[in-house]
Amino acid sequence: MGVSLLVIQTICNLLIQADIGPLAEGPSKAVHREMGLFGNNPSPGAQKLYNYGNF
Amino acid sequence: MAIFKSGNPALQEKMFQNTIIIPGQDAMTQRGALNKFFFLFLMVMASAYFTWGSFYNGVNVMPWMIGSAIGGLIVAFAIIFKKEWAPYLAPAYGLLEGVFVGGISAIYNNAFQKVAPGIVMQAVGLTFGVVIAMYVLYNFRIIKATQRFKSIVFTATAGVAVFYLIAMVLRMFGIDMPFIHEGSNMGILFSLVIVAIAAMNLILDFDMIEQGAAMGAPKYMEWYCAFGLLVTIVWLYMEILRLLSKFASRK
Numbered sequence: 001m002g003v004s005l006l007v008i009q010t011i012c013n014l015l016i017q018a019d020i021g022p023l024a025e026g027p028s029k030a031v032h033r034e035m036g037l038f039g040n041n042p043s044p045g046a047q048k049l050y051n052y053g054n055f
Numbered sequence: 056m057a058i059f060k061s062g063n064p065a066l067q068e069k070m071f072q073n074t075i076i077i078p079g080q081d082a083m084t085q086r087g088a089l090n091k092f093f094f095l096f097l098m099v100m101a102s103a104y105f106t107w108g109s110f111y112n113g114v115n116v117m118p119w120m121i122g123s124a125i126g127g128l129i130v131a132f133a134i135i136f137k138k139e140w141a142p143y144l145a146p147a148y149g150l151l152e153g154v155f156v157g158g159i160s161a162i163y164n165n166a167f168q169k170v171a172p173g174i175v176m177q178a179v180g181l182t183f184g185v186v187i188a189m190y191v192l193y194n195f196r197i198i199k200a201t202q203r204f205k206s207i208v209f210t211a212t213a214g215v216a217v218f219y220l221i222a223m224v225l226r227m228f229g230i231d232m233p234f235i236h237e238g239s240n241m242g243i244l245f246s247l248v249i250v251a252i253a254a255m256n257l258i259l260d261f262d263m264i265e266q267g268a269a270m271g272a273p274k275y276m277e278w279y280c281a282f283g284l285l286v287t288i289v290w291l292y293m294e295i296l297r298l299l300s301k302f303a304s305r306k
Binding site for chain 1: 124127128131132135136155159209212213215216219220222223235253256259283286287289290293294296297
């Protein structure tokens with residue numbers, strides 16, 4: 001079970017990274033909804049991400 | 056050549072059956088595994104700090120995050136299937152995970168700075184709280200890693216992986232699975248269940264370390280077990296971060 005469990009844990013880890021991170025479609029919708037905040041006082045990094053990631 | 060020091064059939068964990076102790080070499084210990092874990096944790100913190108700082112300095116960290124997620128997966132599978140490489144690859148995994156964790160934490164911190172300031176610190180604090188609580192529960196045998204418990208956690212974790220995989224495939228076709236991203240009551244309940252499953256995985260990780268030490272697994276298994284613990288804690292952290300973001304999105 002040990003190796004199989006570690007494989008599954010790693011896959012879960014990757015899939016959530018893909019989901020909340022940039023691999024799938026940008027950050028999760030929870031963040032997506034809040035992206036308007038970037039417009040108020042965007043940090044340079046956020047602005048670049050906004051331009052780059054189209055989210 | 057002694058493969059195991061213990062002849063106890065209850066300790067015949069498959070994980071350690073392929074590991075071989077060479078005479079004269081040290082065996083793994085629980086303290087050794089914990090020390091290795093703290094070293095890996097420092098690796099994570101160092102690269103996370105670097106990515107976090109870069110984000111706030113205007114660097115586009117997105118390509119780093121994509122690279123580190125993919126690189127982390129490759130390194131993780133190399134460690135899983137070549138346990139002897141763990142002493143060399145586990146620190147690299149820690150660095151790669153740190154890049155991703157630092158980047159996503161900076162993005163969340165920035166996105167929620169108005170509605171939920173300090174969301175990242177809350178997630179870090181909660182993650183540590185859960186890890187310590189689970190360790191206490193395990194150490195005092197309030198939760199026992201019985202075969203039945205392991206099977207349930209294994210099945211639940213596999214279920215989560217399959218669910219996420221299906222959700223990812225469906226999203227490619229424009230279909231969004233309910234609950235994953237919703238800040239509704241059901242969405243929060245969904246996240247709570249996933250956090251609970253990730254927390255239960257910690258019990259299995261602690262058990263793996265204890266079993267490995269009891270069976271006299273070789274020294275490099277300390278790195279392997281520390282890596283396993285890190286995988287779970289990073290997963291737990293990201294689930295907690297998402298759970299908090301759901302709460303914040305309700306404000």
